[in-house]
């Protein structure tokens with residue numbers, strides 16, 4: 455690399471996950487702002503249809519966030535005190551917070567030992583022994599965009615219930631006849647598993663469109679409904695939509711925009727939440743979804759360049775890449791430093807920051823967080839997840855980056871590691 459001279463200027467900073475807001479996005483938002491209708495309305499309905507087609511689900515419902523949607527889904531399924539929800543310890547707090555909000559118990563699973571890992575996801579072999587009559591939901595997380603094979607999990611769950619039975623103490627639980635497979639796909643829109651897109655494999659799959667996600671609507675989320683009969687996805691869609699809007703039987707668009715007599719009349723059928731998506735958000739999402747196949751290709755090229763450049767580096771383990779019938783959405787590029795280097799993780803992050811390269815760490819496992827420690831979860835029971843977290847650095851990967859940027863990150867990383875190794879020896 456040429457050494458910087460007094461006349462050369464610094465290369466531009468590489469952010470961690472800046473949103474990709476192009477002119478089409480700005481035009482779409484402007485169109486909605488000028489339309490006279492800015493909250494949930496035709497644009498949100500159109501985004502729901504676009505998403506349903508993209509993920510191959512009969513119905514998609516949009517909401518204000520992953521968290522809002524996951525919460526109303528747990529309520530719809532009657533999850534409450536005494537119920538258990540199985541989920542990984544290595545995830546963002548939202549996955550478990552929504553369970554605590556319902557007064558239910560998160561049953562946390564450690565990462566498998568290295569050598570038996572599936573990316574940074576939990577495996578079915580870990581879930582099966584924890585299933586019990588109290589289990590109402592199984593909630594795997596597609597960490598970094600690497601999809602859990604949900605259709606295989608659904609088959610295994612159905613088989614388990616055929617042997618052990620299931621007592622649903624709520625009408626929706628009785629109708630499904632087994633625990634709900636609720637996929638946390640906050641990272642994995644566009645991934646594929648078992649021959650179908652993420653969104654078609656679980657019972658319900660929830661995506662996030664938070665500002666750092668592959669597709670963003672600033673804040674927002676969507677739930678793909680692929681429930682088996684006798685549950686009717688169209689009916690569940692109407693219920694969840696209404697749960698996101700105070701339990702109103704009609705949303706504002708149907709009240710104000712319809713011309714019939716008494717169009718203002720509505721009922722509140724249950725005390726719902728307020729976590730609907732606005733048409734402004736949906737306009738952003740629709741543009742991003744149209745562009746998304748190209749964005750995914752771009753992400754894959756960046757990830758492949760990282761792999762090509764880093765695979766010779768023995769001090770670093772690389773993330774799972776697409777293989778056979780599973781394809782990642784390349785949301786995060788989480789590298790794992792090997793034992794000798796993990797003590798230097800923060801110094802490496804600082805060294806990259808000094809070169810204007812932003813990184814991140816995903817995730818502090820739930821048992822190291824105060825809220826979960828105080829609820830009795832012990833770090834000692836989650837050694838694998840904590841070990842993975844201690845060694846993790848998420849390198850930047852996003853639509854604003856070029857292959858040259860990847861090279862810059864790799865050069866800065868290798869320099870930092872060489873310097874730190876040198877210091878450790880001297």
Ligand SMILES: Cc1ncc(COP(=O)(O)O)c(C=O)c1O
Nearest residue numbers: 519520521546548640662663664
């Ligand atoms: C794994 C995971 N689940 C859930 C969420 C929550 O998403 P939202 O911010 O849309 O509520 C996030 C957000 O970062 C996440 O990373």
